[in-house]
Amino acid sequence: MQLQWDWSIAMEVLPHLIRGLWVTLLATAGGMTLALALGLMVTMARRARFRLVSWPVGAAIEFVRCTPLLIQLFFVYYLIPDFGWNTPLVTGILVLGIHYSAYTSEVYRAGIDNVPRGQWEAARALNLNRQQTWTRVIIPQAVPPIVPAMGNYLVAMFKDTPLLYAITVQEMLTRATNFSSRVFSTVEAYTLAGVLFLILSLLAAGLIHRAERQLVVRET
Amino acid sequence: MNTNDSATQQPLVQIRNLQKRFGDVVVLDGLNLDIEIGNHVAIIGRSGSGKSTLLRLLMTLEKPEAGTICIDGEYLWHQQQNGQLVPASLAHTRRVRGKVGMVFQHFNLFPHMRVLRNVAEAPRLVLGLSRREAEARARELLDRVGLSDKADAWPQELSGGQKQRVAIARAMAMQPQIMLFDEVTSALDPELVGEALQFLRELADEVSMTMLLVTHQMHFAEQIADRVIFIDSGKIVEDDEPAVIFHHPRQQGTREFLNAVLSPADD
Ligand SMILES: Nc1ncnc2c1ncn2[C@@H]1O[C@H](COP(=O)(O)OP(=O)(O)OP(=O)(O)O)[C@@H](O)[C@H]1O
Ligand SMILES: [Mg+2]
Numbered sequence: 001m002q003l004q005w006d007w008s009i010a011m012e013v014l015p016h017l018i019r020g021l022w023v024t025l026l027a028t029a030g031g032m033t034l035a036l037a038l039g040l041m042v043t044m045a046r047r048a049r050f051r052l053v054s055w056p057v058g059a060a061i062e063f064v065r066c067t068p069l070l071i072q073l074f075f076v077y078y079l080i081p082d083f084g085w086n087t088p089l090v091t092g093i094l095v096l097g098i099h100y101s102a103y104t105s106e107v108y109r110a111g112i113d114n115v116p117r118g119q120w121e122a123a124r125a126l127n128l129n130r131q132q133t134w135t136r137v138i139i140p141q142a143v144p145p146i147v148p149a150m151g152n153y154l155v156a157m158f159k160d161t162p163l164l165y166a167i168t169v170q171e172m173l174t175r176a177t178n179f180s181s182r183v184f185s186t187v188e189a190y191t192l193a194g195v196l197f198l199i200l201s202l203l204a205a206g207l208i209h210r211a212e213r214q215l216v217v218r219e220t
Numbered sequence: 221m222n223t224n225d226s227a228t229q230q231p232l233v234q235i236r237n238l239q240k241r242f243g244d245v246v247v248l249d250g251l252n253l254d255i256e257i258g259n260h261v262a263i264i265g266r267s268g269s270g271k272s273t274l275l276r277l278l279m280t281l282e283k284p285e286a287g288t289i290c291i292d293g294e295y296l297w298h299q300q301q302n303g304q305l306v307p308a309s310l311a312h313t314r315r316v317r318g319k320v321g322m323v324f325q326h327f328n329l330f331p332h333m334r335v336l337r338n339v340a341e342a343p344r345l346v347l348g349l350s351r352r353e354a355e356a357r358a359r360e361l362l363d364r365v366g367l368s369d370k371a372d373a374w375p376q377e378l379s380g381g382q383k384q385r386v387a388i389a390r391a392m393a394m395q396p397q398i399m400l401f402d403e404v405t406s407a408l409d410p411e412l413v414g415e416a417l418q419f420l421r422e423l424a425d426e427v428s429m430t431m432l433l434v435t436h437q438m439h440f441a442e443q444i445a446d447r448v449i450f451i452d453s454g455k456i457v458e459d460d461e462p463a464v465i466f467h468h469p470r471q472q473g474t475r476e477f478l479n480a481v482l483s484p485a486d487d
Contacts, residue, residue, distance in 0.1 A: 118328035121281050125322040126342035126394060127314060136341065140332045 010188040013179050017192055020172035021200075027092050027171060028158045034097025035157070036150065039104030043112065044134075046105070064102040070163050072099055077167040092164040100157055107149045111142035144215045151208030155201055172196065230293065232257045232398060232430055233278070238287035240273055240454075247273045249454030250287070255398070260424050260431045262445035262462070264438065266477060269451045271434040272325075275400045278432070279322045280313060291319050292397055318346070321396030325403040327387040329375040335362065336371040339390045347394065354393075361389040365419075381412040385419065398430040405437055413437075420444060438482055442466050450474045 045057040064072070073095050080086065086094075115138050123133040162173035176189035231254035240248040247270040255261055263271045276282045278289060280296060288305070289296040294316045298305040308316075330338050339358035343349045349357070362368050365385035375383060384404070391399055404420060405413045417440045424431060424444050435441050441448055441462065448465040450458045450473070458465060458474045469475045 116328075118324060118326055119330070121279075122324065122328035122330065124281060124317075125279050125320075125324075126390070127318050127346045128342060129314070129346075132345050136345065137330060141330075 005187060005191075006185060009183055009185050010192060012183075013176070013189045014192060016175045016179050017172055017189065017196060020170060020175035020193075021196055023089065023169060024158070024161045024171040025200075027089060027096060027161050027164060027169065028154070030093035031096030031100060031157055031161075032154050034093060035100035035104045035153070038097055038101035040108055042101055042105035043108040046109070047112075061102045061105065064099055069095070069099050069160060070166060073163060073167050088164070088167045088169045092161075092167060092169045096157055096160065096164075100153055103153055104150060107146050107153070108142065110149075111146040112138060114145060115141045147215060148208055148212045151204070151211065155204050155208075158201065158204065159197065229257070231255055232259075232292055233432075234288075234290040236288045236290075238274075238277065238289065239285045240270070240277060240282065241285055247454055248277070248284070251451075251455055253449070253456060253459075255430060255432065257397075257430055258428050259447055260445050261433070261447045261449060262441035263432065263434045263449050263451060264436075264441055264465075264477070265451035270454050271451055272402055274451070275322065275402050275432065275434060278398075278400055279320055280317050291316055294319075318394065319397045320400065321391035321394050321398070322400040322402070323384070323387045323391050323404065326407050327375075327380075327383045329383055329386055329390070331375055333375075334371070335367065335373050335375065335378070335386050338375065338386055339393050342390070343393050358389070358393060361393055362386070365389045365423075379412065380408040381416050381419075384408065384416060388423070392427075392429075396429075398432060401431065401433040401435075403434055403436065405435070405440070417444075436481070438466065438478070450477060452477070 042057055042061060046054050046061075048054045073092065076095050077088065077091050080091075119137055119141065120133065123137045128136065161171055164171050165173045165177065168174065172193050176193045180186040180189045233253070233255040235251060235253040238248050238251040238253075239246075251274065263274065265271050273282060277284055278291075278296075283297065288298060294312075295305065295308065296313060296316050297308050299308045299312050300306075330341070333341060336355060336358050339361055340351070340354040343357060344351055344354040347354075359368065359371060362371055365388055367382060367385050367389070370378060370382060370386075375386065378386065384407075388399075401420075405416055408416055417437065420433075420440075421444050431444075433441070433444065443462075445462050448460065448462045449456055450465065450469075450471070452473050458469060458471045460470070464470070465474060466478065469478060
């Protein structure tokens with residue numbers, strides 16, 4: 001294995017990596033959207049008074065949290081038949097979304113628990129129905145404080161996307177590996193992939209920090 | 221105040237044998253109470269005697285173990301079916317609940333809505349007013365409580381007394397037939413209490429709305445109420461005009477309570 005840096009190889013691999021980066025970003029965006037939507041549904045389902053709803057959802061979440069993401073990826077990718085629409089990328093987004101919904105649902109739960117009981121009571125005294133209470137009173141108050149925590153999960157998911165390599169999604173790591181084996185040089189591709197991850201993670205962290213500050217400003 | 225002919229019509233609120241327990245603690249133990257239209261009823265009693273619980277049961281924030289609450293001819297938790305009382309559907313309870321409004325001890329304004337929307341939101345969502353109508357009405361009510369200049373403020377920017385007025389406007393915007401007030405002054409800074417009580421007195425005189433107020437301020441109760449109820453051990457011990465309750469209470473329990481809460485300087 002050679003560890004010498006070759007700028008010409010670096011320049012050659014960069015466009016491949018950028019194309020991979022788009023897939024990485026697509027997987028993250030898709031996965032996070034799913035995790036946010038699913039997480040909220042899970043939170044609501046777990047609050048349901050019917051055990052028939054709340055118990056299985058709780059068990060499923062426990063299962064998801066207690067098994068590694070990589071195994072979940074393999075499981076879904078290799079054990080679920082090919083229906084045509086479930087390309088590696090779609091499978092990856094689904095698994096990322098489901099996996100992270102286990103965590104986002106906890107964040108939602110904390111956010112909802114933090115809304116004072118008096119807000120529920122005011123909503124009832126004003127005769128809002130269930131849905132209005134959730135959409136007009138509870139969720140608008142529960143969400144702003146949890147934006148930073150959700151942002152952290154977004155970055156974590158972004159950094160988990162290289163696992164999609166295992167199911168042949170053409171994301172950055174996959175392309176870096178393919179390229180490296182073609183030119184018999186690993187250092188440029190992996191270093192640049194790492195740098196790209198670093199830049200974007202820092203960027204995202206900065207944005208989250210700013211959103212956090214703005215939310216604090218708005219609250220006072 | 222109230223004339224005697226209101227006694228001939230059906231009471232606005234009829235509470236029969238109301239029972240409420242929290243675990244082993246019996247809070248209301250077969251309480252009966254009628255409230256006539258236009259009554260301003262003050263509820264007094266020791267801490268923990270169930271005053272708030274009674275209001276919360278009327279607002280459907282709690283559910284009774286037994287007994288009935290009838291408001292304007294309709295049961296809160298029951299429906300008539302073939303002459304029998306059966307548990308009410310959610311829709312039924314929701315409809316009857318619309319006849320009741322409440323001003324909370326800590327106001328419970330919606331912190332993510334400006335003052336105007338705090339008042340206009342529920343009429344729009346629940347009564348189906350257009351945004352325009354709802355906001356016009358909200359402005360009217362804010363004007364009435366002396367806060368027309370605060371329509372665009374956030375609740376967090378208001379003083380305790382102002383928050384309370386918004387809470388009153390918000391409850392009134394739903395046009396309830398009876399308004400419940402829990403400890404209207406206990407969350408206010410001491411220097412604001414006098415002003416708030418004055419405001420409520422004026423409101424009570426001005427609007428003919430039926431009011432049920434829990435208070436620890438005996439002087440306020442005496443001035444605002446046309447009827448005072450003393451609750452103890454989950455039951456109504458004495459129910460009479462303020463002049464009688466505060467100056468010639470008939471029950472030993474009432475006398476003891478008043479002696480305990482009214483310091484000699486107040487007398
Ligand atoms: N949600 C609850 N769970 C358990 N116990 C409760 C609950 N709410 C009230 N209680 C109990 O019921 C009793 C009556 O409470 P309530 O709040 O109605 O009293 P109160 O007359 O309003 O007292 P205060 O004057 O201190 O406000 C108290 O013993 C209280 O501890
Ligand atoms: Mg109380």
